[in-house]
Amino acid sequence: MIQADSSAAVAASPIIEVSHVSTRFGTAVVHRDVSLSVRPGEIFAIAGGSGCGKSVLMREIIGLHRPTSGTVRLFGLDSATYRAGRAPALYQRFGVMFQQGALFSSLTLEDNVAVPLREFTSLSERLIRDIVAVKLAAVGLPMDSGPKYPAELSGGMRKRGALARAIAMDPELLFLDEPTSGLDPMSSAGIDELILNLKSLLGLTVVMVTHDLDLLWRVADRVAVIGDGRVLGIGTMAELSRSEEPGVKQYFHGPRGRGAAAKHAWNPESNT
Numbered sequence: 001m002i003q004a005d006s007s008a009a010v011a012a013s014p015i016i017e018v019s020h021v022s023t024r025f026g027t028a029v030v031h032r033d034v035s036l037s038v039r040p041g042e043i044f045a046i047a048g049g050s051g052c053g054k055s056v057l058m059r060e061i062i063g064l065h066r067p068t069s070g071t072v073r074l075f076g077l078d079s080a081t082y083r084a085g086r087a088p089a090l091y092q093r094f095g096v097m098f099q100q101g102a103l104f105s106s107l108t109l110e111d112n113v114a115v116p117l118r119e120f121t122s123l124s125e126r127l128i129r130d131i132v133a134v135k136l137a138a139v140g141l142p143m144d145s146g147p148k149y150p151a152e153l154s155g156g157m158r159k160r161g162a163l164a165r166a167i168a169m170d171p172e173l174l175f176l177d178e179p180t181s182g183l184d185p186m187s188s189a190g191i192d193e194l195i196l197n198l199k200s201l202l203g204l205t206v207v208m209v210t211h212d213l214d215l216l217w218r219v220a221d222r223v224a225v226i227g228d229g230r231v232l233g234i235g236t237m238a239e240l241s242r243s244e245e246p247g248v249k250q251y252f253h254g255p256r257g258r259g260a261a262a263k264h265a266w267n268p269e270s271n272t
């Protein structure tokens with residue numbers, strides 16, 4: 001198994017540290033002793049089969065759910081602190097794009113993007129409008145999409161709108177829950193490119209939850225594969241695709257895994 005957290009590769013101080021986290025819902029065990037860390041500036045993905053606990057782990061990092069045991073630190077702060085609302089400034093340092101219900105259906109796209117600016121700042125309405133326009137442009141949405149309601153936009157445009165809202169406050173860290181789910185391959189490829197552009201333009205650290213293997217190959221710097229409640233492996237896609245860990249092998253060498261690897265020029269017989 002590839003153990004990035006114990007390797008010398010962890011150079012910069014981590015932005016996120018998950019240490020020995022276990023999570024239970026009643027008698028159902030979701031995580032057993034999960035540890036991982038995310039370094040500033042990387043695109044880190046949490047991958048694994050459906051129901052393995054990817055979204056719950058993201059919710060624990062954000063402070064929306066309390067692990068049964070273990071600790072989570074974000075920007076060096078213990079999650080118990082910000083879960084209790086004792087670190088309000090922390091909420092302005094990260095943005096979140098949730099998988100579902102990302103935009104308020106009763107608000108126009110521009111009002112959706114303006115929500116955090118109106119809630120957390122005392123900027124003038126004129127400045128807020130200007131910032132919203134910049135954020136819509138940054139995610140590749142045309143100006144005339146601003147006055148539209150979510151129902152009038154395509155799935156890909158709604159995802160981009162949700163991303164514009166997540167970066168409205170200029171966060172250092174962006175959480176993306178299944179950023180390409182429900183999108184056709186063309187729109188998904190556009191989102192991949194957008195994530196890479198946002199990372200390089202804004203210097204963001206990105207943590208994403210996904211089981212989209214194409215997305216993982218295209219954008220992830222490192223990936224943690226979760227299965228059976230544990231971290232089965234952490235590493236680059238190329239490293240993981242050579243892993244001998246049975247759960248990781250199953251994930252990467254199934255029909256979808258092989259198809260994605262072939263597209264991204266990974267040769268399973270080669271050792272490189």
Ligand SMILES: Nc1ncnc2c1ncn2[C@@H]1O[C@H](COP(=O)(O)OP(=O)(O)OP(=O)(O)O)[C@@H](O)[C@H]1O
Binds near residue numbers: 211
């Ligand atoms: N609030 C909750 N109460 C009880 N069980 C929960 C709760 N939230 C999540 N679970 C359970 O925890 C497990 C992990 O859920 P999670 O949403 O993290 O999976 P996932 O890996 O993100 O799956 P998917 O890829 O299908 O979205 C599931 O069995 C789910 O039913």
